[in-house]
Amino acid sequence: MKAVSSSNDGSWPDVNLGKLYKVASEVALPARFLGRILNAGLVLFTNLLAAVVGSGPAGHFHLPLNALVLFGPLLSLWTSSYSIFANRNHFLYRKFLVSAWGWTFCVAGSFVVLLSYSARRSALLSLRHLARLALTGLLWWGTGRLVCLLEDAAGTCFQPVAAAAAGGGSDLAGQPLLLLQEAQSKASCLRAGQVWRGYEVSQDTLTLCLCCLLLVEEMAAFGPHVLRAEAPTGPPAGAPLRILFLLCVFLLTLWLFLLLCLLAYFPQFPAQQLGGAIAYLGWRGLYQGWYRLKPSWFCPGPPGVGLD
Numbered sequence: 001m002k003a004v005s006s007s008n009d010g011s012w013p014d015v016n017l018g019k020l021y022k023v024a025s026e027v028a029l030p031a032r033f034l035g036r037i038l039n040a041g042l043v044l045f046t047n048l049l050a051a052v053v054g055s056g057p058a059g060h061f062h063l064p065l066n067a068l069v070l071f072g073p074l075l076s077l078w079t080s081s082y083s084i085f086a087n088r089n090h091f092l093y094r095k096f097l098v099s100a101w102g103w104t105f106c107v108a109g110s111f112v113v114l115l116s117y118s119a120r121r122s123a124l125l126s127l128r129h130l131a132r133l134a135l136t137g138l139l140w141w142g143t144g145r146l147v148c149l150l151e152d153a154a155g156t157c158f159q160p161v162a163a164a165a166a167g168g169g170s171d172l173a174g175q176p177l178l179l180l181q182e183a184q185s186k187a188s189c190l191r192a193g194q195v196w197r198g199y200e201v202s203q204d205t206l207t208l209c210l211c212c213l214l215l216v217e218e219m220a221a222f223g224p225h226v227l228r229a230e231a232p233t234g235p236p237a238g239a240p241l242r243i244l245f246l247l248c249v250f251l252l253t254l255w256l257f258l259l260l261c262l263l264a265y266f267p268q269f270p271a272q273q274l275g276g277a278i279a280y281l282g283w284r285g286l287y288q289g290w291y292r293l294k295p296s297w298f299c300p301g302p303p304g305v306g307l308d
Contacts, residue, residue: 039239042239042242042243042246043242045246046222046226046242046245046246047226049245049246049249050219050222050223050226050245051223053216053219053220053222053223053249054220054222054223054224059220061212061213061216062213062280062283065209065212065213065276065280066276066280068256068259068260068263069205069209069259069263069272069273069276070273070276072259072260072263072264072267072272073263073264073267073268073269073272075260075263075264076263076264076265076267079264079265083265085261085264085265086265088266092254092258092261093258096254096258097204097208097258097262100204100207100208100211100255100258101137101140101207101210101211103251104211104214104215104251104255105133105137107244107247107248107251108133108214108215108218108248108251109130109133110244111218111219111222111241111244111245111247111248112126112129112130112132112133112218112303113126113129113130114240114241114244115129115221115222115225115241115307116128116129116306116307118238118241119225119228119307119308120306120307125306125307128295128300128301128306129300129301129303131300132291132300132301132303133214133218135286135300136210136214136282136286139282139286140206140207140210140282143206143278143282144203144206144207147201147203147206147278148185148186148187150199150201151186151198151199151200151201152185152186154198154199155186155196155197155198155199155200156196156197156198157184157186157188157189157194157195157196157197158194158195158196158197159194159195160194160195186198200268200271200274201271201274201275201278202262202268202271202272202274202275203275204262204275205259205262205263205271205272205275205276205279206275206276206278206279207279208255208258208259208262209259209275209276209279209280210279210282210283211251211255212252212255212256212259213279213280213283213287214283214287215248215251215252215255216252217283217287217303218248218303219245219248219249219252220303220304221303221304221307222245224304224307224308225304225307228307228308287302287303291303
C-alpha cells in the first residue's frame, strides 16, 4: 500500500505506509514492555503498602502518633535555629500546612470514591463513603471555630511598652512591660503586632493529627479490596486507583514530617498536646464509635463497608 505525495515539480518520492506502520510498531514495542514493567512494579509496591497499612501495627497507629505529639518537643534540644525548617516562611509550611485539610479531603475523597465505585459501580455507595469524609471535615471545622471562641474568651491582649515610657530612672525590675488591651480577639490582637496571653490550642497540630488518622483509616480498606481483585470474579484494582493510594501514602508521610518539624522547631507546650488530644478524641468518637454502627441514613458506616 502506497501513498504518493509530490511537490510543485512532482519530484517527491513515494511514501510506503506499510513501512511506516512497521517502524511505528517497532518503536511502540519497547514502550509497551516498559509500561508492563512499571505496572508490575506499581502492583507489587501498592500491594506491599496495602499489607502494611492493613496490618495489626497500623491498626494501632494512634499509639505512636500520640507518643510523637507528647515527646516530639524534646527534639528541640538537638535542633538548630539555622535550619531551613526553622523558618515559618518555608515552602512546605506556606503551601501545605495551611491547606492540609483541603489536600487530605481532595486526595482521600478521590481515592474513596474511585475505590467504592470500582468495587460496586454504585454512585449512591460512593456518596455514602464520601459523606464520611465530609462529616469528619465538619467536625474539624466546628472544633476549630469552638477553639477560637474559647481562646478569645480565656485570653487577653497586651501591648508592649518601651522602657523609656516608664520615665527617668524608674525601677522597672520585676514590673510588667505590657499594657492590657480590652475587647480584642486573638486574631485582631496578633494582626496589630501585639501579644496574646491565655490558653491556646495548636490548630496546626490538631489538623495534622486528624488528617493522619483519617488517611490510615481510609487506606486500610484498600488491602481487602486488593485481595478480592486477585480473585477471578473480583473487582479490578486498576492503575488509577493504585496511584491514588500512593498519593494518600505520600500525604500521610508529608503530614507526619510536617508534624515532626512543628514539634521540634516550634514547640508549644501544652498547646500542641491539647491539639493532638482533641484530634484523637474526634477520631475516637467518629471512626471508633459512630462509624462502627450499622450503615443507615444517619450513619455512613466504616471504611470498606459494602464493597464486597
